[in-house]
Amino acid sequence: MKTTIGIKQEFLAEVAHSLGKILADEFVLYTKTRKAHWCVTGPDFHSKHLFFESQYNQLEEIVDDVAERIRTLGHFPPATLKEFLALTHLTEQSREKNDSMGYIKELLGDHESILIHLRENINGYVTALHDAGTSDYITGLMETHEKMAWMLRAHLE
Template sequence: MHKINIGLTDEQRHGVMNLLNQDLADAYVLLVKTKKYHWDVVGPQFRTLHQLWEEHYKKLTENIDEIAERIRTLGGYPTGTMEGFLSLATLKEHSGEIPTATGMVTQLVEDHEQVIRNLRNHVDRCSEEFHDQGSADFLTELMEEHEQIAWMLRSFIEGQALEPNGKQQSTETKVPVGV
């Protein structure tokens, strides 16, 4: 077998692949949660959210494939079992709950934000700890996509100002206003 020789040590490659496998697992959990909400959502925003989540799960499916193939590019094998994904993922499932439409959006905002925080940390580690600029660049682009999705979802609940339980949100938080 040809020994991989791309300027990274085995330790560096394995370090990066561990991060990528965690990102892959979280993307899979987020894919399943997004599909479930696409199926279950009800209410006046049904059509918008149903369609938006279809776009999101298609994007997540593409990303999952790219993360897995990036692991192959580095000479490793991606996790490919539900058991493996659940053991590596940082996101939590909420079995047996069907939230309101607002509750679903809130949950997905929080999940995307957690993925963004993980990716930001992984970008730094790929670059500084493992000297793999290619993976840092790859994960930066992925992070930007989640940032855009989180913004779109956040915009739903900001206008509505409702908590998942239907109560009015506090409006104390001031946000900078552009001129």
């Protein structure tokens, strides 16, 4: 059934595609944070194990919310690892060491990269695609990533 919410169909498709890229980034970051939770070692294992768990739980919720935003717009989200890897601008990294500081630096860089990407595209949702709802949604998403990045950054100071 056609989604009729006051946004042209071609704009809905473009927003959905853009959100698909964000979803891919979020899923890759979620996976990397899960890996940090599973694989971290060292004298601070327990505290970092719990910290990474809290972060991946937040990311799991974000992944679901972004996918549901795409569905709200009448489109289907990418939903395979192959699609996510083709759409993401993040990289999968293989680490030789499983130290917490290494994971924290890598995850912080990914949060900051996502934040930059979101900021660069937020105004286009309103001005070019006439979708204030997605622009507002992205604003909230940025705030979540800012706080998550702050929590990671605080471990490095």
